[in-house]
Amino acid sequence: MEDIELQQIWKSYDQKLQEQLVFNRKNASDITKIKVKTELRSMRLIKIFTVLMGILWVLFLDVLVINLFSVGSPFFLISAGFISLVNKIAVGIYFYQLILISSVNINAPVLNTQKKIAQLVNSTMWVTRILMLQLPFWTTFFLSSVWIGSGNLIFWIIQGVITLGFATTAVWLFTNIRLESKDKRWFKFLFGNYEWTPIMKAQEMLVQIKEYEDLG
Structure with a gap:
């Protein structure tokens, strides 16, 4: 009789323990989702500021090129025009990222969110x-x-050495800026902490959420 009672007590304890583990995993998953949302919100504010500054900078360059088109040096017009074009493309990409961040639903399947974070990284x-x-x-x-x-x-x-040096650096960076270089010192210096770090943190936390869901 005592053995049966002990077994029942043990089963009851084991069931409560399993329920507590499931509850803890759900809480941990919910807390991590809140952290991911916070990281995305911090990225959103930075990108809004960048878009606004980028628009003002491009407008300034365009007004300058238009006003000096008839009297400006060809070197200035071509250089300023190319710089303006590159920054227009950058503003467009940042605007796309804002749309991407706004479309993230933290309660959606983790794989969907991971895909959008991967698009942000890329x-x-x-x-x-x-x-x-x-x-x-x-x-x-x-x-x-x-x-x-x-x-x-x-x-x-x-002048030739300086221009060639900058051109070589530009080509080298264009070629070498990729995910495989993310742990290198120059990469970390180039990207800083305000834009890259939140993406990496969000990506790591999504992996944790996926693990919680798989265990649950």
Whole structure:
């Protein structure tokens, strides 16, 4: 009789323990979802600011190019025009990211959210790669036709080395900015903590949520 009672007590205890584990996993999953939402919200504020600043910067460049089109140096017009074009593309990508963040439903299946976070990661790298292409044009916008005729050999050697150096850096960064480089020091320095870190944290927490759901 005592053995039967002990078995019943043990089964009751085991059932309560399982229920508690399920409850704890659900709580942990819900808390992690809130953290993911917080990370996404922090990214959203940064990207809104970036879009607004980008629009103002592009408008400034366009107004400058239009007003100086008839009298400006070809070097300035081409350089400023290309910089403006690159930044227009960047603003478009950031706007796409805002739509992507707004469409994330944290209560939807984790795989759907993971897919959208992956798109955020991919587009963040692409927008940075594209922005790097403007680097050499920052070394040519101030040149004028007068300088071409009056500049001495030393000036053009220095100018050529600087422009070539920036162009080489731009191509190297465009080629090497990818997920495989995320742990390298130059990558972390380039992306900083305000835009890249929240994405990585959200991605890691989604993996945790998936594990909780699989266990539950």
